[in-house]
Amino acid sequence: MTRTRREWGRVALAGTLALLAVLPGAAPTVAAAAGDGSPYAGALRANCAAYPGGATICSAQVPSFDGTPLDVDVTRPMSGTGDIHPLIVLLHGFGNDKHEWESTSEVADGADKYHWNSHWFAEHGYYVLTYTARGFRDNGPKASHQPSTPAGAAPTCLPPGGSACPPAGTIRVKNKDVEIRDTQWLAALVALAYPDINRNQVAVSGGSYGGGESWLQAAAQAGSEYWSDWPGLPRLRLQVAVPKYPWTDLAYALMPNGHPGGPSQAPAGEPYRGSDLYSSAQGAPDTPGVGNPIGVTKTSYIGGLYSLGTANGVFDEGSLSPQSNGPEPFTAWLARVDAGEPYSAPGRVDDPIMGQLRAAFSGWHSAYYQPGWRIGR
Known part of the structure; x- marks a missing residue:
């Protein structure tokens, strides 16, 4: 069988992230010392639901580093995928929401999200963090393969939900001191909530709006010992960034x-x-x-x-x-x-x-x- 360039590219990316899952790294210790973020880590474990295909999603509204409410989902790794797990953050495009990279099957839309979605990564032993970026509403699933938010999630600031919460919860277009820090903060909260995450095995990926952030997150790790370093929260290292149709300037x-x-x-x-x-x-x-x-x-x-x-x-x-x-x-x-x-x-x-x-x-x-x-x- 002859593979297309796109198929080879997908194989290469999947191979990179599969390698991340087995790279040696210091095993995570039990949750870090309690800090300002610790009460919210529990919220990321409290409201969970199982979905067809075997994935479990936990949803919560948690405050970011500056107190701005953010609409967050965590997809847990499926059973039988090991004891220690990498974490990947999937970042949505402009005007979209957390559901973009979520799926109840590994096929998803059959296009750029085929074998590149929350279900596929959970099936391969990853924790998956998806959240609605600051300033955007959550209009709910837009496709049949996208799971709905588990019932019981706390209401968000502006209907119909999401992370639109003025005056601070506004669109800043991936400002390095705002949305970039949101992702780093939330990833650390997830690592605090789930001590079986390997803190040295973190990846980010996203398309367009999320692709631009993926490059910015890679630049944030380069030359620094830690990618995410907040008092009282686990310190994380970013190993892989996979931008899709992004900008660099x-x-x-x-x-x-x-x-x-x-x-x-x-x-x-x-x-x-x-x-x-x-x-x-x-x-x-x-x-x-x-x-x-x-x-x-x-x-x-x-x-x-x-x-x-x-x-x-x-x-x-x-x-x-x-x-x-x-x-x-x-x-x-x-x-x-x-x-x-x-x-x-x-x-x-x-x-x-x-x-x-x-x-x-x-x-x-x-x-x-x-x-x-x-x-x-």
């Missing part, structure tokens, strides 16, 4: 092909004068104007994502004042993008709103600019 992904203008447009004395008219320029995320020019906005993408976010969640609406890392004014940023070019003021320096947007999307939401990105490559 969100600003460039949405506004690509910025260039300095070439010899006919660059003012005399600028370092880029005489450069190729079509050469791309990617500077540091806080490099203004000519050093890292804004490219062509993908208007349909940006507008579509914003509409999807407002339909299924709540965006953060921060200030346009200078800031380090949020809150972030997504609606104001969109209005400036929609107003169109020019995106720079006289002298070809970014106007304040576009400069803020670029610094945020590249510096706070993109793996490419994180210190661990180059260390880990």
Whole structure:
């Protein structure tokens, strides 16, 4: 039988994660010393239900590191799969929810979730953490293979449920200091709730919105002893990240092909004068104007994502004042993008709103600019 490239890719990924399940690592000790997270670890064991196919899912609303309620599911490894288990976090796409990678069979949708879902990993000895990302609602299962949330789960902030809970529980588009820490915090809570998790065998995977986070999580581990390190909670090491159709530079992904203008447009004395008219320029995320020019906005993408976010969640609406890392004014940023070019003021320096947007999307939401990105490559 001849395998397609996609099939070979799936075999390779499955092999990588199968290896994770048997890699030597220090066996986990009994639950870590009690800390702020310990009362919520019990909630991740309390409300559980068995589903067709043999999987058991436990569901709870638990506060994140900053107290924001998050809608969390844990799929337990099936019986007969060993005594010590790896943990994988499956991260959903933009506008979706925790159900995206959940399934009552290993087949799931028969496409990109075939043998890549909560059931398949539980069948192969994994704990699986799935949760609705901060700011998004949970609209329930969208396909017949997706399990419903076990009855009795605590109500969430905004109907119809999920993790949309203003003012803090808002969409931050995978901010390295917000959603990235949510995942690290929740993974540590799961490890506290289930002491048979090997803390040195953790993986993350996700598509699109979840793929962008997967890269950011990999960058967070690179160059650090621990990936998740919270007082009173188990310390975890991330061994594998499997991004699917992700971004590494969100600003460039949405506004690509910025260039300095070439010899006919660059003012005399600028370092880029005489450069190729079509050469791309990617500077540091806080490099203004000519050093890292804004490219062509993908208007349909940006507008579509914003509409999807407002339909299924709540965006953060921060200030346009200078800031380090949020809150972030997504609606104001969109209005400036929609107003169109020019995106720079006289002298070809970014106007304040576009400069803020670029610094945020590249510096706070993109793996490419994180210190661990180059260390880990």
